[in-house]
Amino acid sequence: MTTVTTTIITTMLDYDFMRNAFVAAGIAAVVSGLVGYFLVLRGQSFAGHALSHIGFAGATGAVLIGVAPIWGLVAFTVAAGIIMGVLGERLSGRDVAIGVVLALALGFGLLFLHYYTAFAAQATALLFGNVLAVDHGMIWTLLGLAAVTLAALAVIMRPLVFASLQPELAEAKGVPLRFISIAFLTVVALAVSQSVQVVGILLVFSLMVGPPATAQQLVTGLWSGLILSAGLAVAEAWLGIAVAYYTDWPVSFCIAVLSALGYFLSRTGWLAGRTAPHLRPGT
Amino acid sequence: MNVIELEHATFNVGNRNVLADISLTIKPGEFVGVLGPNGAGKTTLMRAILGLLPPAAGDIRVFGRAARRGNPAIGYLAQVRTMLPDLRVRGIDFIASSLHGERWGVPSLREADRRKIGTMLAEVGARELAERPLSDMSGGERQRLLLAQALLGEPRLILLDEPLISLDYHYQEAVIDLVRRFARDRNITVLFSAHELNQLIGALDRVLYLGNGHAALGTVEEVVTAPVLSRLYGTEIDVVRADGHVFVLSRGRDVERTDHLHDHGHDHDHHHHA
Numbered sequence: 001m002t003t004v005t006t007t008i009i010t011t012m013l014d015y016d017f018m019r020n021a022f023v024a025a026g027i028a029a030v031v032s033g034l035v036g037y038f039l040v041l042r043g044q045s046f047a048g049h050a051l052s053h054i055g056f057a058g059a060t061g062a063v064l065i066g067v068a069p070i071w072g073l074v075a076f077t078v079a080a081g082i083i084m085g086v087l088g089e090r091l092s093g094r095d096v097a098i099g100v101v102l103a104l105a106l107g108f109g110l111l112f113l114h115y116y117t118a119f120a121a122q123a124t125a126l127l128f129g130n131v132l133a134v135d136h137g138m139i140w141t142l143l144g145l146a147a148v149t150l151a152a153l154a155v156i157m158r159p160l161v162f163a164s165l166q167p168e169l170a171e172a173k174g175v176p177l178r179f180i181s182i183a184f185l186t187v188v189a190l191a192v193s194q195s196v197q198v199v200g201i202l203l204v205f206s207l208m209v210g211p212p213a214t215a216q217q218l219v220t221g222l223w224s225g226l227i228l229s230a231g232l233a234v235a236e237a238w239l240g241i242a243v244a245y246y247t248d249w250p251v252s253f254c255i256a257v258l259s260a261l262g263y264f265l266s267r268t269g270w271l272a273g274r275t276a277p278h279l280r281p282g283t
Numbered sequence: 284m285n286v287i288e289l290e291h292a293t294f295n296v297g298n299r300n301v302l303a304d305i306s307l308t309i310k311p312g313e314f315v316g317v318l319g320p321n322g323a324g325k326t327t328l329m330r331a332i333l334g335l336l337p338p339a340a341g342d343i344r345v346f347g348r349a350a351r352r353g354n355p356a357i358g359y360l361a362q363v364r365t366m367l368p369d370l371r372v373r374g375i376d377f378i379a380s381s382l383h384g385e386r387w388g389v390p391s392l393r394e395a396d397r398r399k400i401g402t403m404l405a406e407v408g409a410r411e412l413a414e415r416p417l418s419d420m421s422g423g424e425r426q427r428l429l430l431a432q433a434l435l436g437e438p439r440l441i442l443l444d445e446p447l448i449s450l451d452y453h454y455q456e457a458v459i460d461l462v463r464r465f466a467r468d469r470n471i472t473v474l475f476s477a478h479e480l481n482q483l484i485g486a487l488d489r490v491l492y493l494g495n496g497h498a499a500l501g502t503v504e505e506v507v508t509a510p511v512l513s514r515l516y517g518t519e520i521d522v523v524r525a526d527g528h529v530f531v532l533s534r535g536r537d538v539e540r541t542d543h544l545h546d547h548g549h550d551h552d553h554h555h556h557a
Contacts, residue, residue: 041372154389162384165370165377168361169432172333174353174385216371220416222379222390225371 012245017132021251024134025237027142028194029207031149033215033233035191036208037226038153038184040216042164045209047084047185050098051192052204054080054105059126059196060112069126070141073196077189085182129200129252131241142194149190156183161222198237199252206252207233210259217266232262284347286311286440286472287332292341294327301327303496304341309474309489311439314466315500316483317476319493320516320538325476326362328493329442332474333359345440353385358438360429362445362476374412374420375400378432403431407461422449430458434465440472447477459486480507481528503529 012018039048055073062072113123163170163180171177195204215229240255287309294302301324317325330336331343334352343350378400379392404410409427426449447455463486466473491500494515499506507529512520521532531538
């Protein structure tokens with residue numbers, strides 16, 4: 001069994017594009033798992049969804065003017081993240097307004113694609129990810145972005161946890177809530193840009209929300225939750241690539257399935273071998 | 284030195300004038316019960332003391348200095364608790380987030396802090412909450428957690444905004460006794476807002492009644508009288524004293540009890556989902 005597994009893995013890793021895929025997915029998954037933990041903690045997972053949609057217009061617009069899509073993604077998502085942070089409270093509950101803006105962003109993305117010749121391939125890669133096409137240059141880009149993202153997260157982490165758990169008290173103790181909110185959404189924007197390289201715009205939830213939500217079901221400590229979230233994201237991404245390699249199904253599909261599976265198993269308590277609290281009688 | 288001084292202070296929330304031309308002083312070690320109808324400005328006053336709401340006119344000083352945000356000498360239990368009902372974070376991490384939570388960088392929980400949190404949780408009879416996630420706690424358990432947190436960090440002034448909400452009657456008594464004892468041992472000043480005066484009568488030094496933009500601070504005998512409360516409530520109020528209890532009545536109805544019941548309905552909406 002072990003030898004069979006080893007052989008399978010070695011054959012898989014014989015290919016340069018497979019090695020690149022594993023490295024790129026690993027980087028994006030660690031970032032998504034860590035940043036996503038706070039996204040779920042703050043109940044802001046919809047913001048991650050919104051940012052990725054807005055990024056679609058940025059990515060296709062960048063392609064149109066001859067820039068790599070990732071820089072269009074970064075520019076648009078970061079700008080949108082800052083605007084969402086500035087609007088803050090005024091945005092919450094405005095789901096209709098947000099929905100309209102998202103549709104508009106996707107519409108613009110389509111318009112930009114319309115003027116670009118390699119229409120279908122580019123659109124599919126952006127919407128659903130194409131981690132098997134990642135090259136060395138992209139890996140260095142991802143590494144750089146990951147370093148910036150995690151450094152920024154480390155700087156704001158302490159007040160971010162405080163502001164997320166108890167905003168009233170944090171405000172009284174002098175935490176700049178507005179700044180923290182803007183800084184965090186900027187970090188989310190960068191994480192989304194990296195995640196899109198692996199699973200695409202429409203499936204960022206599978207790396208940014210699935211693993212953290214699963215981790216929070218399984219453990220309740222802050223650090224244990226963060227570590228488990230990043231670990232699950234990496235495991236699901238890598239397993240997804242491996243399954244795709246042997247089944248010829250799309251990578252993003254495999255990752256999305258594993259992400260959903262992990263979440264629902266944790267909700268029903270099978271993974272931890274316990275009854276989930278919300279299913280326990282009397283609670 | 285006075286702990287809190289207000290001089291002709293006026294506070295507005297948005298366009299609404301909540302407190303107008305208030306002057307009062309609160310001395311070290313005093314236990315002050317803060318009462319008044321809903322919307323009278325109990326929370327507004329506490330936010331002002333915390334430096335979150337600058338006065339529209341007049342002065343507010345805390346420990347002799349203009350009220351400012353981030354004063355580490357103040358412990359605070361907020362009334363609006365926007366705690367997500369499915370927060371999967373254990374009690375100790377929740378409380379730890381407030382310890383130096385305003386500093387930049389990565390959070391860490393030192394052994395000394397862990398011990399302090401454990402001691403304080405034991406103090407409020409909630410040691411077992413350290414390892415339980417908030418999503419599994421009842422409204423009353425969350426309330427104990429917040430109380431333990433407000434008492435942490437050696438505060439010299441504690442602001443408790445409706446700390447009795449969600450607690451059953453016996454535990455309400457226990458909380459009042461605990462806060463009273465804790466504060467007296469350390470000469471801590473306490474502002475304790477509540478809906479029912481009678482529970483607090485044995486514990487408080489003075490009572491601060493708010494209503495109609497005005498404030499009245501004094502002993503229960505001085506403040507809880509028909510003329511003073513009629514002015515504050517803006518309606519005819521009767522005060523009936525019986526058997527060591529005081530009942531505040533408006534046209535024969537118990538004002539506080541009506542407020543209290545109303546609040547329970549409210550509370551049910553917000554805190555009992557988990």
